[in-house]
Amino acid sequence: MMAEDIPPLAAEIRRRIAATGPMPVSEYMELCLSHPAYGYYMTRDPLGRAGDFITAPEISQMFGELLGLWAAEVWRLMGQPSAVSLIELGPGRGTLMLDALRAAKAVPEFRNALTAHLVETSPALRQRQRETLSSLNATAQWHDQLADVPEAPSIILANEFFDALPVNQVVRQSSGWHERIVDVDARGRLAFGVAAEPLRLFEQTLPLAVRAASLGTIYEWRSDHMVLEMSRRIVHAGGAALVIDYGHTQSADGETLQAVRDHAYSDPLAAPGLADLTAHVDFEALAFSADCIGARTHGPVEQGIFLRRLGIDTRATALKAVAPQAVASQIDLAVDRLTGGGKTGMGTLFKVMGLSDRGLERLPGFDHAS
Secondary structure, eight states: OOGGGSOHHHHHHHHHHHHHOOEEHHHHHHHHHHOTTTOTTTSOOOBSTTSSBOOHHHHOHHHHHHHHHHHHHHHHHTTOOSSEEEEEESOTTSHHHHHHHHHHTTSHHHHHHEEEEEEOOOHHHHHHHHHHHTTSOOOEEEESSGGGSOOSSEEEEEESOGGGSOOEEEEEETTEEEEEEEEEOTTSOEEEEEOSSOOTTGGGGSOTTTTTOOTTOEEEEOOSHHHHHHHHHHHHHOEEEEEEEEEESSOOOSOOOEEEETTEEEOTTTSTTTSEEEOOEEHHHHHHHHHHTTOEEEEEEEHHHHHHHHTHHHHHHHHHHTSOHHHHHHHHHHHHHHHOOTTTOOTTTEEEEEEEOTTOOOOTTSSTTO
16 A cells, blocks of 8 residues: 555554554544544544445434434423433434424423433534534534533433444453554554453453353453443433444453444454444443443333334324325335344344433333333
């Protein structure tokens, strides 16, 4: 590869490695996504057919509408506080929030009580969100981090947010568990490696199912900072949170780090800053952290089950009743994509987990009575 073909962030990462040595996978992922000048999310709108991937809110308005009505029902279960924050983490283009706020008009008291808060660090996406929400007469505020949102009874939505948080990786070796790192190989290219020294006492922190893993096994975990902040907020001021993402319901070993560019998988080290990097979400770890701070957990359940309990089939029927045949067919396809399985379906791969203060014993979508 000629020097002029090297992505700017790749050159920056090589300079850092030359100066201070190999970096952990989590640091590499953080730079790829959030570097202020070259980070993937900081410089572009990655969504839609012209981007690299499509999220559930972009597939159909039904997704955001159902979450808006879910939030309204949660607000009712909270005792209908006169002021409530509807917070979205990583709002993308603002499509989910737009559809949720539009659906909330069906419950005027809830709509009048809420203030929308969008937690977003990307200047490019913030601008897109402002444009999206400009069609609504909505009070919305933007924040760099959840901790910046004023304390208040809150309903938090996190759709495909946790998968993009940096993931740590370790590799089982004969001498113990070693941190997986990113280094520069003999050809001058970025390459994965392992730290020379094992992590002391690390095995004691692992789930029991992972401790007996074979040599070469990779284990991933994330910082619990975000789920602790979500849980602290809803336990302290009241409310609930909804986490929707792809991942596994029980902690397990195995590598899930992946890169997506132009709607296709690619090498995570090939084009730093130009491809989306994600890793599966460990819902058991999220639930453990939330429980430690006093939050009640609900689920997880598969996304398909959750959306059907919220009434996606009924909503689809209502939309098709007033739609041309071609549009009606697209509505059916959207339902299949959101609730189905297989390679193109999101219904089984994606899971939904609720968090709430201890006073909320049930949340809609997590029981058959929803």
